[in-house]
Amino acid sequence: MARYVASFDSATGMLRALSRYLRGMDVPMLGQLPGPVEPLASGLLGAANRLPRRMAERAYATAGWTEASSPERLAKLRAGDLAEWVVRHYPPRRYPVIFVGSASGALVHLAAALGAAWLPQTLLLPVRQRGVHPDAPADGLRHCRAAGEAMLDANPDLRLHHMHDAAQDRLMIAGMAYFRVKWRRLPAAYRKFIRERLAPGGTLVVSDCGLRWPTTRITDRYVFQHGALGGLSPGEYREGGPKVADYLAEHGSPYRSWDAPEPDGESPEAEWGFAPELLGDLRMAAPPGAQVARLGFADPEALSPAVADLYRAWYERRGVPATRLLAESFVLVEPWWTLRTGSVPYWMTFNAESSRRALAAYLDGGEPYDEIRLTLFSHGVRSPGVAPIAAWREVLERARKIGVFAGVDPRAFPRDFAVLARTHRDLSRVRTTYPMPLPMPLGEAETWLTGRPDLQWVTL
DSSP states (O other): OTTTSOTTSHHHHHHHHHHHHHTTOOOGGGGTSOGGGHHHHHHHHHHHHTSOHHHHHHHHHHHHHTTOBOHHHHTTOOHHHHHHHHHTTSOSSOEEEEEEEOOOHHHHHHHHHHTOEEEESEEEEEEEOOSOOTTOHHHHHHHHHHHHHHHHHHOTTEEEEEEEOTTTSHHHHTTEEEEEEEESSOOHHHHHHHHHHEEEEEEEEEEEEOOEEEEEEEETTEEEEEOOSSSSOHHHHHHOOHHHHHHHHHTTOSOSSOOOOOOOEEEEOTTTOOOGGGHHHHHHHSOTTOEEEEEEESSTTTTHHHHHHHHHHHHHHHTOOOOEEEEEETTBOOHHHHHHTTOEEEEESSSBHHHHHHHHHHHHTSOOOSEEEEOOOOOSSOOTTBOOHHHHHHHHTTOSSEEEESSOOTTTTTSOTTHHHHHHHHHHTOSOOOOOOOOOOHHHHHHHHTTOTTEEEEEO
16 A cells, blocks of 8 residues: 555654654654665765756656556555555554544654554545646646546545645646545544554544635545645635746746636645544444544644643653753654653644744743754745745754754755755754653643643543
């Protein structure tokens, strides 16, 4: 099943990070390659940073294209096998808590603290496409619609969110379509995992991100989404504007706005949003004696301040200095080294100015940190809304003693391909480490999360 699923996606990266943590392992190279290969990969990717822009972008796009399936191969996908692939990531033991639903890096850190598993509702299946200009989303839909409908015909339990984002995914979508699939019915492998792996008296938690986005309905189970959460608003994707026009001109595009299908409604956002039709199956999946709860949050980053504060209080209770902050970005999530170094995790959805402002607001609202380490995911283009490296340096200057980038080459950002290897290396070199803790009781986390105005913790 790995040959169908994107390794560069949020859900896959977070699934690897959490499952490896639960096996007592860290996450070199996003969990794709063994640690000893990391120095070589770091050198090769660092060399790619020095290539001329066009060559570096082509190399980046080619690396992603190799992960995409042909439409013919995609038609052979079976959702049950996909779910089996997910649950095989986890070590065979009992878990006090199992999360099911939306992705969030903050949720990964919450699950790590609890010793919990997480089963994603959404996965990315990249599909090869040729001859589609990144700035012509309508052509992308026409080119891949038949492949999407064939995949859905063979998999009635899936819903397809065909996403096209020429701002943040420009390099990748030159050769692939982003097919994000969501389970609308709980697959048998998930049901079995919950029944056999949830500890007696444990809690099944629905991870419910309420983010929605304008979409065009193609069929009952197929929607097309133009744009995604990041540096632009839905209106800017639809109507264009000076930022969009300047961005397209910079990339030599013949377009000055995007040719996309007209939206006719809203849907759960393709990458992050929770499709609520799964909720009924989840309520019935819990074994006798188990609790079922819902953790609701408006967007994937909304959990980050609460989880950071929870970790800080947890460290202080354990006698660990709570003076280190690790700010992570997108798939660059390292739960093992976060706990090993006694770092407070603050996760950002992406590298956009909106995430930078949210991090700055978090720092403004609490006690200052002695050390701040910051890692930034690089997606290869200076898309609208990306915060410049100087603005990120201002965040680091808030540290009382040490404020440094982790794995980031400031000269190359946002075309810093080596950050995928160097982040883990830099975190593993942090001085002063602490014993790994026993799992936090769920009641402690529940007390902390209940009552926060930006979250909803509800027993179902």
